[in-house]
Amino acid sequence: MSQLTHAKIHFNEQGTPVASDFDDVYFSNDGGMAETDYVFLQQNGLPQRWHTHPAPAFHIIETGFGTGANFLLSWLRFRQYRQQFPDAACQRLYFSSFEKFPLSHADLTQALAVHTELQQQCQQLLQAYPLCVGGCHRLSFDNGSVILDLWFGDVNALLPELNATTDAIYLDGFAPSKNPDMWQDQLFTGLARLSGNGSTVSTFTSAGLVKRGLQQAGFTVSKIKGFGRKREMLTAIMATDTAIPTPLATPTPLNDEVTIIGGGIASLCTALALAQRGVAVHLICEDDMVARQASQNRQGAVYPNLHANLTDDSQLHAQAFLFARRFYQHWQQQGLDFAMDWCGLLHLASNTLLQQRQQKLMDKALWPTELVQAVNASEASAIAGLKLPHSGIYIPLAGWLSPQQFCLQALQYLQQQKLFRFSPDCKVRAIRQNNNGWHLDTATGECQAAILVLACGSKLAEFAPTAQLPLNKIRGQVSYVQASAMAPLKTVLCHKGYITPQWQNLHSVGATFDRNATEAFISEQDNSENVELVRQQLQKPAWFAEAEVTDATAAFRATLPDHLPLVGPQANQQNLYLIGAMGARGIMLSPLLAELLACQICAEPLPLTQQLCKRLAASRFQVAGQRQ
CATH class of the missing domain: 3.30.9.10 (D-Amino Acid Oxidase, subunit A, domain 2)
Structure with a gap:
């Protein structure tokens, strides 16, 4: 991950933002939102496709975030769709957007001022807009139904790090003649890798190199009338027999209950992330109440450990810290009453x-x-x-919060949800895999878990499948x-x-x-x-x-010996997931790692690079354990 710099922009006589380094406008002088609607939503069949989309989430990839106009209109249309069809299968919109030269907050504020019809969305985006730090910034809106993954960095370097099928592609960015570094063959093959049967593409340009690049990558390309005074633009679709085969995450409805063993901040963040996705959760805690172990402290500092070099560790800390700030602020706004102070x-x-x-x-x-x-x-x-x-x-931006208060408030919120149940004073003595998932031997009896998450802190290695972890x-x-x-x-x-x-x-x-x-x-x-x-x-x-x-x-x-946390599926153990080994950083790391784990369980787009996910996986210790 290389160091980022803000975009250099100025505003023309019409008030339209112009990228100085590329001498190109961010959106049409004739009306930015009308252009977005025609070029990207209509030509990808939106919002109509959401009505019949069978999966719980719809995934859009965009190759140039710019001022966020395409995202903002997609968000508005998705909100309107959800209001009109609240019981439809498609409940969440994932929008993965890449930007090599992010606008500064001040420039973005000025650029968005023209979109008066999207004032509410613009204000929320500006409040959540991240610092100029490379990697993925996951921003959640409308209580988790709209998720913006804002990837800061070179799209051609970052696209291989995605591992989730896309349903629609907004092929945006400055004109190929002015931004040739982006419009490379690897861009088209990278998008094809993430495209399944029926994945669509639209782009404002009709340049020959773009048409040929899409065709060579396996897309069927059409040339249609462009927006306004632009004569032509391109659309494309991927067919099954031309798609590049690769194992990708594709969201599917999760009807099974997820059982979590734990009682600290990692387990409660995981339960919240799953509950937001409509997943049934059973939390089993060996103590009489949550936050009796490492999460019992009155106050805990929340800050990143930054290095002079862009290591995986410092990249994780920067992303997790910024995500944690948004996460805790969101839950306070939702009514959770816990002490917190971003006092620096x-x-x-x-x-x-x-x-x-x-x-x-x-x-x-x-x-x-x-x-x-x-x-x-x-x-x-x-x-x-x-x-x-x-x-x-x-x-x-750092500060402190009360982990004990947060855990108690999170549990109280979860207990108000229909799909949540809590079993305190229930020590799990052993787990073993069977045909129906996982059999749990507890101090109060036996129970069954279709999907099992171990989030039990220092006791993570006390079970047979995890006993070899060097915890x-x-x-x-x-x-x-x-x-x-x-x-x-x-x-x-x-x-x-x-x-x-x-x-x-x-x-x-x-x-x-x-x-x-x-x-x-x-x-x-x-x-x-x-x-x-x-x-x-x-x-x-x-x-x-x-x-x-x-x-x-x-x-x-x-x-763990490498001082990195642990999150993800346990190797060679179907439907067994782990989250932990965060040392003294549980308050900061838990929100992002719980979000990652929920996405892995639900087969949704991940908020971290594949490289970083591998660094955090249990398989890095090659301790798959024996099938019980």
Whole structure:
């Protein structure tokens, strides 16, 4: 993934945005939405095709997002279709759009001002519009019925990373003569790879190289009248006998109940993602209530671990962090009442190694300043509201939330859904595969699961099919501290540990890492270690001198040797899925990984590249386990 830059644009006399580097307009001066409707919706048979589409989701691929006009009109038409046919089979619209040069938020705001008929959609898009960070940004609208996967980067590099059949293709982008880098043979073969029987294409251009490219890739191409003063344009369709065979995800109705073993934030995020898709969910929890293990903490910091290089790890963290912000904000807007504050986070360079890493990170300048900024000690002190001895990096969009409150609220919401059931105080002792799925031996009896998800944190490897996972269990303790002099703290502080702003008169100070513990007990020694670490790292700050520990929580985190989480189907175990090994990053990683898992279960387009999905898969350890 290469570094991205914003598009350079200006506006012509008609107020139409023009790409300066390509000397081409983003949409017609004669009426952008009329052009979109004619070229892309009508010529792909929309919205009529949605009425008879047999699958639960319809997938559109677009090769140039631009100002989002094509997406916005498709969204409006799909909303109108859902209102007119609420019980039709097709319930969700996936819109996968690629953009190598994203517009800045300010330019997009100005460009969308002309679309007064789409004011509501424009406003929601602008609120969700992501930072200029490469990869897939999944944006959810209309309570999950419209999903925009905004892929920032070169379409020819990213298209091979998709693994979902498309129903319609908006072949958009600047004219082939002005943007030859996009209109390559690999674009047409890449689109053909994702096309099944009846997949359609439309494009504003009638250029010969586009017609030949589509034909050579296997499409049947037609030339028809263009929009407005444009004489001709192209449409195309894929027939079964010319499609390139490849195993792709094709959405199908999921009538089976999904059983989830767990009780923390990963299991509840997974349950929410499945419930949004109309899937029946059975949550089995060994405790009397959710959030009794690693998700019991009062506060948890939410921020990405960014590297100087675009590694898979930092790419995952950037995407997961931005997704998590949207996810938690959405559920608060839906009425879930949990404490959350996007107050920013300072990661202080409290030792030489951290200072060197941060200097390298800022020198490479791979990440936008909206995501991370360098600050000196004086600037850090002003941001924090307390005197600090170190420089560092500032992540203004970061913050904290209460994982325990979120889990309790998520469960309360789920229990109001008809297709959800909850079994507390039910420890699963063993699982084994049979002809009907998975047989569960529990402390209260036996039960059957057609599809089984293990989301049980540090206990993920306690079952026979997962016993060979090299899972590390690391006990951690968070101390809850009162300190009146620390009350002015306005942002999360990280050093070798962390301190949160006060909530309900307590600051969270953590956390210890104990690889040898076998029980998650509360330790006074750990409380002392947490307090002493602050004094050591921050040079005995006066505002922490009278800090008093009043309470603490302890639990086990789960990690893997490569420090990446685990998500996806278990190798050679049909209908068994895993999600976990997130270490201390469960609050940030769970929303995106749960979304990924729900898409894998429902065979829907994935929000991560195939490469990254492979890096996170259980098969990377080659521990398929023995069929039970």
